[in-house]
Amino acid sequence: xxxxxxxxxxxxxxxxxxxxxxxxxxxxxxxxxxxxxxxxxxxxxxxxxxxxxxxxxxxxxxxxxxxxxxxxxxxxxxxxxxxxxxxxxxxxxxxxxxxxxxxxxxxxxxxxxxxxxxxxxxxxxxxxxxxxxxxxxxxxxxxxxxxxxxxxxxxxxxxxxxxxxxxxxxxxxxxxxxxxxxxxxxxxxxxxxxxxxxxxxxxxxxxxxxxxxxxxxxxxxxxxxxxxxxxxxxxxxxxxxxxxxxxxxxxxxxxxxxxxxxxxxxxxxxxxxxxxxxxxxxxxxxxxxxxxxxxxxxxxxxxxxxxxxxxxxxxxxxxxxxxxxxxxxxxxxxxxxxxxxxxxxxxxxxxxxxxxxxxxxxxxxxxxxxxxxxxxxxxxxxxxxxxxxxxxxxxxxxxxxxxxxxxxxxxxxxxxxxxxxxxxxxxxxxxxxxxxxxxxxxxxxxxxxxxxxxxxxxxxxxxxxxxxxxxxxxxxxxxxxxxxxxxxxxxxxxxxxxxxxxxxxxxx
Numbered sequence: 001x002x003x004x005x006x007x008x009x010x011x012x013x014x015x016x017x018x019x020x021x022x023x024x025x026x027x028x029x030x031x032x033x034x035x036x037x038x039x040x041x042x043x044x045x046x047x048x049x050x051x052x053x054x055x056x057x058x059x060x061x062x063x064x065x066x067x068x069x070x071x072x073x074x075x076x077x078x079x080x081x082x083x084x085x086x087x088x089x090x091x092x093x094x095x096x097x098x099x100x101x102x103x104x105x106x107x108x109x110x111x112x113x114x115x116x117x118x119x120x121x122x123x124x125x126x127x128x129x130x131x132x133x134x135x136x137x138x139x140x141x142x143x144x145x146x147x148x149x150x151x152x153x154x155x156x157x158x159x160x161x162x163x164x165x166x167x168x169x170x171x172x173x174x175x176x177x178x179x180x181x182x183x184x185x186x187x188x189x190x191x192x193x194x195x196x197x198x199x200x201x202x203x204x205x206x207x208x209x210x211x212x213x214x215x216x217x218x219x220x221x222x223x224x225x226x227x228x229x230x231x232x233x234x235x236x237x238x239x240x241x242x243x244x245x246x247x248x249x250x251x252x253x254x255x256x257x258x259x260x261x262x263x264x265x266x267x268x269x270x271x272x273x274x275x276x277x278x279x280x281x282x283x284x285x286x287x288x289x290x291x292x293x294x295x296x297x298x299x300x301x302x303x304x305x306x307x308x309x310x311x312x313x314x315x316x317x318x319x320x321x322x323x324x325x326x327x328x329x330x331x332x333x334x335x336x337x338x339x340x341x342x343x344x345x346x347x348x349x350x351x352x353x354x355x356x357x358x359x360x361x362x363x364x365x366x367x368x369x370x371x372x373x374x375x376x377x378x379x380x381x382x383x384x385x386x387x388x389x390x391x392x393x394x395x396x397x398x399x400x401x402x403x404x405x406x407x408x409x410x411x412x413x414x415x416x417x418x419x420x421x422x423x424x425x426x427x428x429x430x431x432x433x434x435x436x437x438x439x440x441x442x443x444x445x446x447x448x449x450x451x452x453x454x455x456x457x458x459x460x461x462x463x464x465x466x467x468x469x470x471x472x473x474x475x476x477x478x479x480x481x482x483x484x485x486x487x488x489x490x491x492x493x494x495x496x497x498x499x500x501x502x503x504x505x506x507x508x
Contacts, residue, residue, distance in 0.1 A: 343374075
C-alpha cells in the first residue's frame, strides 16, 4: 500500500539525495587521497574491518613486531628527509645572479637562501666574535636578508682589518666572474690562515678559544674548497684534484662534525671523472661507498657508471635477450637498479626526458633536488662513456618491478621517504619547474568509478525532473535497443525449433 502511494517526485528526490551523499563521499575521498596518498575507504577496510571479519589479530606478537619495524622505518624516513648542503653549489654573484640578469627568473627560493644564511652563521660565527670589531660586523651581516646590506657590511669590516669571512661574502655575492671570485678567495685564504695559526696556539686555553679555533677551521676549509672549485671551473682540473685530496686528508685528521657537511669527496669524484681517471674514482668509491656511511646520488650513480663502462660499448638489448646477461652485464644492471632505487628521479634528467634547471644550494637526498644537482654536473660524464646512457635507458625502469610498494618496503635501501615532495617544493622554484613526484600518485579505480556513477545518476535525476515525458521516450528507446539482440535471438530460436517442442518448453 505504501509503495503504491509514492509519486515520481519522491523517486527523483531520493535519487538526487543519494547523488548528493555520493558526491560528498567522493570529495572527502579525493581530499584524503591527495593529502595522505591512500584511499580512506581502503585503509579503513584493511585496518579495521579485516580484523573484525577474521583477519590477523592486531594484538598478536607478530603484528607487534611488524609495528615496531614500521616505526623504525618511519624514524629512518624522517632522518632521510634532512636537508643537506649541495657540495657542488654554484656562486651567487658569478652564476646565480647572472642567470637572473639574463632570464629574469629567480633560481633560488627564499627557503633555500634562508638555509644558507643559517649555514653561514654556523660555519663563520662563534661566541667570541664581539671581541674583534670586524667579526662583530660580519656576525650581523650573515643575519642580514638584504644582499646589498650584506655586501656593504663586508666592505665596512674590511676597512677595519683583513677579515676572511668578509672576503668570503664578497667572493660569493659581489664577484660577477669566477676569476674575480678566485682573487677574493685567495685574499681570504691569506687572512684565514693567519687567524687559524693564531687560534691553534690558544685553543687549549679555554672553551672560548676552542670555539674560536673550530670556527677558524671551518673558515679555512670552506675557503680552500671554494678555491678548488674555482680551479675546476677555470679548467685547472689537476690543480683542483690536488687541493681536494689535501682537504679530504685534513677532514679525516680533524674531528669536527661540521667538516663532514662539506662532502668534499663528491667534489673530488666529479673532478676525477672530468680527468677520466677511473681507477682513482674507484679508489675513492671504495673508501666512501660503505654500508656504514650515508649514501648519495653521486656515490650510487658513479658506482653504476663505472660498472656500466665495462660493458656498455658492446651492450645490445636484442643480443642480451637472446643469450642472456653475462656476469659483468648483470653487475652493471644491478648497480643501475641500486642507484635508481636510491634516487628514482635521476634517470629522466640523464636521459634528457626532463629539462634541467640550476641546482639549488641545498638538496634533499633521494629527492628531485638531489637529482637535479647530480645530473647538472654529471650528465657530461655519462655522455662521455660510450653506450652508458643506452644501458641506463634499457634497464632503469626494471627497478620498479622489485619495489612495487616503495613507500612501504625497499629492496636495498629503506622505504622511500614520503616527505620528499613537500621539501623539494620548498627548495626548487616551482614557478618554472615541475617537481618530480615518486611514486606517481594515480587515483584509485574506486574513486574514478564512484565519480562517474555519481555524476551520471545526478544528471539522469535532473533531466527526469525537468523533462519527464522526453526522458520517458528516451528510456523506452534505450530499453528497446538494449533488448533488441535478445529479441532477435528469441525469434530465430522460435523459427528453428518445432512448434510442438517449443510448446512443451514453455509449459515447463
